[in-house]
Amino acid sequence: MSEPIKLTRKDFASDQAVRWCPGCGDYAILAQMQKTLPDLGVPKENIVFISGIGCSSRFPYYMNTYGIHSIHGRAPTLASGLKLANPELSVWIITGDGDSLSIGGNHLIHILRRNIDVNIVLFNNRIYGLTKGQYSPTSLQGHKTKSSPMGSVEQPLNPLSVAVGTEATFIARTIDTNVKHMGEVFRRAAAHKGTSFVEVYQNCVIFNDGAWGYATDNQTKDDHILELEDGQPLIFGKERDKGIRLNGLIPEVVSLADVSPNELLVHDEDGPASLAFFLSRMRQPAFPEPIGVFRDIKKITYEEGAISQISEAVASRGKGDLHKLFHASDTWEVTPEHTNGHN
Amino acid sequence: MPESKHHVEYQDIESVIIRFAGDSGDGMQLTGLQFSNTSAVFGNDISTLPDFPAEIRAPAGTLAGVSGFQVNFSSEEILTPGDAPQVLVAMNPAALKANLIDLEPGGKIIVNTDAFNNANLKKADYDSNPLEDGSLDGYDVYELPITTLNRNALADLEDLSTRDKDRCKNFFSLGLTFWIYDRPLETTLSYIDKKFAKNPLLVDANKRALIAGYDVGHNTEAFQTRFHIQPAHLKTGVYRRITGNEAIALGMITAAQKAGKPLFYGSYPITPASEILHNLANQKQFDVRTFQAEDEIAAMGSTIGAAFGGAMAATGTSGPGVALKSEAINLALVLELPMVIVNVQRGGPSTGLPTKTEQSDLLQAMFGRNGESPVPVIAPATPGDCFYMAIEAFRMAVRAMTPVFVLSDGYLGNSAEPWLIPDPDDIPPIVVKHPSAPSNGAEPFEPYKRNSETFARPWAIPGTPGLEHRLGGLGKQPDTGNVSYVPFDHEQMVKDRAEKIAKLADYVPPQTLIGPEExxxxxxxxxxxxxxxxxxxxxxxxxxxxxxxxxxxxxxxxxxxxxxxxxxxxxxxxxxxxxxxxxxxxxxxxxxxxxxxxxxxxxxxxxxxxxxxxxxxxxxx
Known part of the structure; x- marks a missing residue:
């Protein structure tokens, strides 16, 4: 290999015209991904984007890397096989709330528990966009859509709570409009060894415009969003004058005018899973919604475990020998004289 | 061995079909297997078929819990485990009832009379004792208190519980059949040494049971004839016993080795295909990467991912699994990646008969997907042929860049025959060509540019600089593979894929015919x-x-x-x-x-x- 050439954002853009609706949050995520990748130092040919079906899943077509636009919900399965075939690759899964939490829910939980070293970016717009506007597994109860004209009666799934339940080793959240934060979260996700799970609040301008308005509106966002920082107390608000304190097992919003920062809950990325779960349960309007890295812990990856078993087998049995394998059973010989040798 | 205490005649016969039957906990599979191995090592041609219930442990003594193993062994070439058994070893009333219907008229029945008590007769739905009511008239019945004789033989093993002693009685009945058919004991004795190496007490107990069963032949007046089956005239060479599922696994490993690549096998456990996964998972020294997926769909998806990554990729399942996989199979088909899909067919539709055999997924393999979706389909003919057809499937997959179906079935998967072990060096390599990094100024890479002879597209794999490309399930433009809804682009791609599979006929060997030409x-x-x-x-x-x-x-x-x-x-x-x-x-x-x-x-x-x-x-x- 020659000296790696410094890549730029342009190197990651394919020649295909981007066909999302004007104003779609997906554009910002694509731009941020293309901007972030050159900083990772991974050769372009070692990067693979795999998606399922849905608006977000068109993503790989726009990346000048290896990629597969697969079938609905199944991107994690292809990524798993690919990583086991070639653990050197940097694999990104692009998915949506319908793709990963509805039709692909099973695969999501299993890739997370296996801790395969891939990065999952879930575009959560709380709606089915490509099928033109039905409620999704993250749509709020009461949400009126074409398939729920009187309001959805279903309880929504909380993607990050699901991730904590699956023993995920890296869990984060960011917002399509906060590009700087998004870039940093992508960098952290890429740096994590094991499955990284990133939820992006993404706006569907056509079928669910403003679903995340409280988190993106300049007037209100600082009061509804809490930016997590490892080792730092949970403080938020335009004036950074509010915090989260635990009252027994119950969290509460407190004013820093009344409470010392020492009493606040302190974020710990490799703390107990219950902390990440607890953070994932914080929902507006009662609480600000955390963004940033909820959890980042070290565990052996699936492919490390699998490949080390191969090395172990080679070490204990020697490299595979077909001759030996074929004869690894009771054998007997039929000779021309028709005497029967035992073996 | 002591000489017989009574007069014994020897008779030469060509072949015998024995079925060992008992409760699924009685060890009848092991008994049958030992009889087969001994006969194979002795030089007979053999063919075997296990028959076990779908329930892992049905209530003891019931008809649902009967497990059987049929062995056909002969001095001539045989191609099947045999039609009707001529000898039935029945360890309890349920085993007798479930298998009597198959026994040849006048056939031999060896029964364990100890098991014919009222409770067991009731469990087997017998109104009266068949040993006493004349319903076995016309058969050659040998009544032996096998449980008692076996316990007596092990009486002085005080450290062994009665329950453990009773678990040896399958070796007792095996020993008796060895005596009747004049088989050597060595193969089974050395098996016992290996199998129970960690527990010398069990080595001793099982060996004693085996020998005691053998001696019963010597010492019981009822047994007046021993049968001798000469070794068969088989093709010379070294043989082993092989089942279809074992052969598929060996074939896949061989194919990957011959391609110089890792083998990936993504699978979800399903009867009767799981043994392929078990066999492969135990051969990691060949760089075999097995992935027990969360479901059938994930098994297929992971296989596609591994093929994209450049591995020799395969999945195995049975009919219901293929149904679940079909959407992903179509993805593989339009991505045009090489992989092998094994269907060990079972009785269908739906859950059907998981442990029983059928060939009813042929049209599913051919047509069970949306859109125009042709795939090559091949079918092994014997357990040993499964080895060659697994390799063949990989050759075809790589040649045409396509998923290939291998239709095995429960009968092939589980039955065993002697397999003339090939020399691996005689198996030609599988030549795989991945395009390499283009030189500067080269034309842009076209992932769907077809080879004019085979119509296959190039297999460019991630990690190759300059060949970055995107594949997908959407309609595409020929050559570039870019998303296209242009009517004639779609039509051409549909026709090209069909043509590509049709062109495999250039590879397929001519059909052979036995008998007159017309x-x-x-x-x-x-x-x-x-x-x-x-x-x-x-x-x-x-x-x-x-x-x-x-x-x-x-x-x-x-x-x-x-x-x-x-x-x-x-x-x-x-x-x-x-x-x-x-x-x-x-x-x-x-x-x-x-x-x-x-x-x-x-x-x-x-x-x-x-x-x-x-x-x-x-x-x-």
């Missing part, structure tokens, strides 16, 4: 029916009737010369373990006017030689 009756078969059909045809040919047989191993595309073969006969008989799926394909492919005579059997059991022989005779006599 005439009145042609028997056509595929898959696991080879043994019964070939044996039947030979019998009928032996009676001087002109009947021919074509056994098809390549089902899509068909061999090029099959067309002319089927046109040279007036009538075509097709025995199939389905309602006529191959007939449907032959008619559709060749538009034949020839009368087809379907011969369906869908009982979860393979054809017997007798059934096929009688069917043929009914047509030619």
């Amino acid at each position: 005439g009145d009756l042609l028997v056509v078969s595929w898959g696991s029916t080879l043994g019964a059909v070939r044996s039947a045809v030979k019998r009928v040919q032996g009676q001087a009737y002109a009947v021919s047989h074509a056994h098809i191993r390549y089902l899509n595309p068909f061999p090029k010369n099959l067309d002319s073969i089927v046109r040279r006969f007036d009538r075509i008989l097709v025995p199939e373990m389905n309602l006529g799926q191959l007939i449907f394909l032959l008619r559709g492919r060749y538009g034949l006017e020839t009368p087809f005579i379907p011969y369906p059997k869908v009982q979860g059991r393979p054809f017997t030689i007798r059934e096929v022989t009688e069917k043929i005779l009914s047509l030619v006599e």
Whole structure:
């Protein structure tokens, strides 16, 4: 290999015209991904984007890397096989709330528990966009859509709570409009060894415009969003004058005018899973919604475990020998004289 | 061994079919397997078929819990585990009741009388004791208190519980059959040494049980004849016993080694295909990467991912699993990546008969997907052939850049035959060419630019600089593979994919024919029916009737010369373990006017030689 050439954002853009609706949050995520990748130092040919079906899943077509636009919900399965075939690759899964939490829910939980070293970016717009506007597994109860004209009666799934339940080793959240934060979260996700799970609040301008308005509106966002920082107390608000304190097992919003920062809950990325779960349960309007890295812990990856078993087998049995394998059973010989040798 | 205390005659016979039957906890599979191994090592031709219940541990003593293992061993070539057993070893009333129906008229029955108590008779739905009510008149019945005799033989092993002693009684009955059929004990004795190496007490107990059973033959007046079956005249070489599922695993490993690549096998446990996963998971020193997926769909998806990554990729399942995989199979088909899909067929539809055999997924493999979705389909004919067809499937997959179906079935998967072990050096390499990094100024890479001879697209793998490309399930432009909804682009891609599979006929070897080149009756078969059909045809040919047989191993595309073969006969008989799926394909492919005579059997059991022989005779006599 020659000296790696410094890549730029342009190197990651394919020649295909981007066909999302004007104003779609997906554009910002694509731009941020293309901007972030050159900083990772991974050769372009070692990067693979795999998606399922849905608006977000068109993503790989726009990346000048290896990629597969697969079938609905199944991107994690292809990524798993690919990583086991070639653990050197940097694999990104692009998915949506319908793709990963509805039709692909099973695969999501299993890739997370296996801790395969891939990065999952879930575009959560709380709606089915490509099928033109039905409620999704993250749509709020009461949400009126074409398939729920009187309001959805279903309880929504909380993607990050699901991730904590699956023993995920890296869990984060960011917002399509906060590009700087998004870039940093992508960098952290890429740096994590094991499955990284990133939820992006993404706006569907056509079928669910403003679903995340409280988190993106300049007037209100600082009061509804809490930016997590490892080792730092949970403080938020335009004036950074509010915090989260635990009252027994119950969290509460407190004013820093009344409470010392020492009493606040302190974020710990490799703390107990219950902390990440607890953070994932914080929902507006009662609480600000955390963004940033909820959890980042070290565990052996699936492919490390699998490949080390191969090395172990080679070490204990020697490299595979077909001759030996074929004869690894009771054998007997039929000779021309028709005497029967035992073996 | 002591000499017999009573007069014993020796009789030479050509072959015997024995079925060992007992409760699923009685160790009958092990007993049958030991009898087979001993006979194989002795030099007989053998063929075996286990028959076990779908329930892992059905209530002891009930009909649902009966487990059996049939062994056919002979001094002549045999192709099936045999039609009707001539000897039945029944360890309890349920085993007798469930298997008596199959026993040849006048056949031998060896029963464990200790198990014929009221409770067991009731569990087996017997109103009266068949040993006493005359219902076994006409059979040659040997009544032995096997439990008691076995306990007596182990009486002084004080450290062994009665329960553990009773668990040795399968070796006792094995020992007795060894005596009757004049088999050496060495193979089983050394098996016991290995199997129970960690527990010397069990080594001692099982060996004593085996020898005690053997000695009962010597010492019991009832046993007056011993039978001798000479070694068979098999092709010279070194043999082992192999089941179809073992052979598939060996074939896959061999194919990957011959391609110089890791083997990836993504699978979800399913009867009767799981042994392939078990066998492969235990051969990691060959760089075998097994992935036990969360479901059938994930098994297929992971196989596609591994193929994209450049591994020799395969998945294995049974019919219900293929149904779940079908959307992903179509993705593999349009991504045009090489991989192998093994379907060890079982009785269907739906959950059907998980442990029983059938050939009813042929049309599923051919047509069970949305859109125009042709895939190559091949079918091994014997357990040993599974090895060669697994390799063949990889060759075809790589050549045409396509998923390839291998249709095995529960009968092939589980039954065993002697396998002449090939020399791995004689197996030609599988040549895989991945395009390498383009030089500066080269034309942009076109992932769907087809090879003019095979119509295959290039297999460029991630990690290769300059060949970055995107694949997807959407309609595409030829050559570039870019998303396209242009009407003629779609039509061309559909036609090109069909043409590509059709072109594999250039690779498929010619169809062989046994018997006259033309005439009145042609028997056509595929898959696991080879043994019964070939044996039947030979019998009928032996009676001087002109009947021919074509056994098809390549089902899509068909061999090029099959067309002319089927046109040279007036009538075509097709025995199939389905309602006529191959007939449907032959008619559709060749538009034949020839009368087809379907011969369906869908009982979860393979054809017997007798059934096929009688069917043929009914047509030619």
